[in-house]
Amino acid sequence: MIQLRFTTLVEAPLTVAFDVARSLGRPWPQPLREVESERPYRDVYQAAPRSGRPTLTHTRHFTATSAGTRVDEQVSWEPRLPGVLGVLLDRAVLRGRVVRAMQAHLDAYSAAAARRALEVVQVVGAALVDDRARVLVAQRGSGSLAGLWEFPGGKVEPGEADLSALVRECAEELGVQVRPESFLGEVPLDGVVAGGTPGASTMRLWWGRITGGELVAHEHTELRWLRADELEDLDWIAADRPLLPAVRALLTHL
Ligand SMILES: Nc1nc2c([nH]c(=O)n2[C@H]2C[C@H](O)[C@@H](COP(=O)(O)OP(=O)(O)OP(=O)(O)O)O2)c(=O)[nH]1
CATH class of the missing domain: 3.90.79.10 (Nucleoside Triphosphate Pyrophosphohydrolase)
Structure with a gap:
């Protein structure tokens, strides 16, 4: 199993951070299925396996802090090929792609959540x-x-x-x-x-x-x-x- 973790601090209340995250979706081409959702604290999505693509699980936790909402995300998947070779290959190729997709997604997300927060009375x-x-x-x-x-x-x-x-x-x-x-x-x-x-x-x-x-x-x-x-x-x-x-x-x- 390969796991990547991402932490983002969003200048928005919990509810806004959660709702905007869900409206933007995830940066993966595969269709995702909701496995679990507890508004505004946590959600888990999974992409079903398709030929040549790994099963991907994306978990998000939303935590209130004095400076806004901390969003802790974990993206994990089983390597597409068995054994050490599969892990090495996915680390070398897929990991970089996931990190780049997540970084672009998270930049857009925190900007959108901060904008939306301005419209919500706290x-x-x-x-x-x-x-x-x-x-x-x-x-x-x-x-x-x-x-x-x-x-x-x-x-x-x-x-x-x-x-x-x-x-x-x-x-x-x-x-x-x-x-x-x-x-x-x-x-x-x-x-x-x-x-x-x-x-x-x-x-x-x-x-x-x-x-x-x-x-x-x-x-x-x-x-x-x-x-x-x-x-x-x-x-x-x-x-x-x-x-x-x-x-x-x-x-x-x-
Ligand atoms: N102050 C306060 N408001 C709470 C609490 N719990 C809770 O659900 N609320 C809700 C009730 C209101 O919908 C909102 C706060 O409104 P408010 O009426 O106290 O706000 P305000 O002092 O600015 O009032 P106003 O200008 O409308 O008169 O939050 C709490 O513990 N303290």
Whole structure:
């Protein structure tokens, strides 16, 4: 089996990175069959064997990072001829072709994903932590999610950096200055956000500290400070639940 690995950092949220990757397809002439797909985290495609062509498997993993989505890809195939000769021949000839095809494909892909990301409204959230290892959670006051609990935050404005939006939203919603510390994770949001394509937006969560101001619920019904063991019991917006293990781990290890 010959395996090649490729890693690309795409300036786009998980959902956009995944959707654009799938709309562009793969740079192989063979027809591909989907073997597995878990939006927006992973997919696997396979090209059926044809005379003179090897069976090719192409696996992609999409991982959220503070700088965008990391796409880890693996392309593997059985050499066309048996034995050492087959491996050497495929390494010498086919490998170069696959690498060149992938490089051209990945350049076009990351440019297309970054362009598409500009059209999708993003949401940022803040897991604000105090010096007693508790996190601030907020109850939404209006709209279809009223009564559910969430992380303070909101929509990133056009041209605004994620962390600037985070600092602005915390000032508007809570009346405090915050210092973002590090990235905790990203989740796809169900439905339509700000009139965009359904399912296209994600929320990216950072943890941080309050550095000034007086905490006031300007837009929420209630604010609460929770310990790690109190997180699960709350009636969260469903999309936020996958972020709770990272928040719990943070509070436990601070
Ligand atoms: N702030 C926040 N929004 C969340 C969370 N989970 C989740 O699904 N959302 C969704 C709800 C909304 O569709 C979207 C955020 O919108 P928002 O209403 O908070 O944004 P905003 O502060 O910019 O509000 P506005 O300008 O429309 O009044 O993200 C969360 O934990 N925090």
